Amino acid sequence: MNEAPCPKCESLLQLYLDGELNESEAREAEAHLDGCGYCRRQYRFERAFRAYLRKTLCEEPMSAELKVKLTALRSDASPGDCL
Amino acid sequence: MSEQAPDTVGRGLAEDARNRVRFEEEALSHADQVYQVARHLAGSKEEAEELMQETYARAFRSWRSYTKGTNIRAWLLRILTNINIDQGRRKQRRPPERSLEEGDYSLYDRLEQTSGDGSAGDEERLLQRLSQSDIVDALAALPHDFRDVLVLVDLGEFSYQETAQILSVPIGTVMSRLHRARRLLKQSLASSLGGER
Numbered sequence: 447m448n449e450a451p452c453p454k455c456e457s458l459l460q461l462y463l464d465g466e467l468n469e470s471e472a473r474e475a476e477a478h479l480d481g482c483g484y485c486r487r488q489y490r491f492e493r494a495f496r497a498y499l500r501k502t503l504c505e506e507p508m509s510a511e512l513k514v515k516l517t518a519l520r521s522d523a524s525p526g527d528c529l
Numbered sequence: 530m531s532e533q534a535p536d537t538v539g540r541g542l543a544e545d546a547r548n549r550v551r552f553e554e555e556a557l558s559h560a561d562q563v564y565q566v567a568r569h570l571a572g573s574k575e576e577a578e579e580l581m582q583e584t585y586a587r588a589f590r591s592w593r594s595y596t597k598g599t600n601i602r603a604w605l606l607r608i609l610t611n612i613n614i615d616q617g618r619r620k621q622r623r624p625p626e627r628s629l630e631e632g633d634y635s636l637y638d639r640l641e642q643t644s645g646d647g648s649a650g651d652e653e654r655l656l657q658r659l660s661q662s663d664i665v666d667a668l669a670a671l672p673h674d675f676r677d678v679l680v681l682v683d684l685g686e687f688s689y690q691e692t693a694q695i696l697s698v699p700i701g702t703v704m705s706r707l708h709r710a711r712r713l714l715k716q717s718l719a720s721s722l723g724g725e726r
Contacts, residue, residue, distance in 0.1 A: 512582075
């Protein structure tokens with residue numbers, strides 16, 4: 447690795463990638479990314495990792511049988527129960 | 530106390546029935562997305578399918594407690610996580626005792642170190658070396674409190690606030706569990722690469 451680890455990486459990048467920063471904080475994160483090669487590299491990887499995780503784990507669709515069972519519950523459910 | 534005219538009562542019942550049908554249709558339209566999260570909150574496909582049925586049965590009974598216009602997917606997953614916890618299906622697993630001090634990006638380094646095929650610097654290609662079973666196993670091995678948060682945020686795409694509401698924990702707990710969950714997952718995946726070259 448060419449650049450030294452940066453202490454701002456984890457806290458700022460995770461929040462930025464999760465869409466949890468407000469506008470000014472997001473701008474601060476983007477400015478940091480512009481000036482920090484280490485963070486830029488990690489940001490690219492982290493973004494790709496999350497997309498890969500989602501793609502890999504969400505590729506098994508719900509079975510048609512389960513869909514039928516869930517739909518059938520509509521007519522069987524009785525009103526008035528609570529959570 | 531005034532008594533309502535029969536036609537007023539009838540209109541009220543009809544409106545109630547329409548609202549119920551609309552609710553059921555809306556809840557069912559989110560079933561695929563709820564299942565994607567349920568699949569990895571539960572220990573197996575069979576458990577996920579049972580959880581889905583119990584969740585929808587309870588949701589259809591409790592439809593009046595849903596506030597129209599709020600996030601129905603989060604509401605359904607709150608029911609689902611409650612059932613999952615109530616039924617004690619989840620075996621408590623202690624967090625691994627290995628150090629979390631190692632950088633969060635050890636997985637990236639490990640993938641690059643062991644690439645040997647010119648894919649260094651190409652994140653997508655590097656990640657393709659992680660198989661679906663490696664990822665499923667690593668996720669399933671996480672302590673459930675950590676896994677729940679990671680699944681809701683990264684697969685369910687819920688905000689920290691929504692995740693906190695679904696799990697009934699403070700937002701700070703969501704953030705710390707998420708941080709640890711991601712580190713543990715990446716450490717585990719880095720270990721799964723082993724001596725591969």
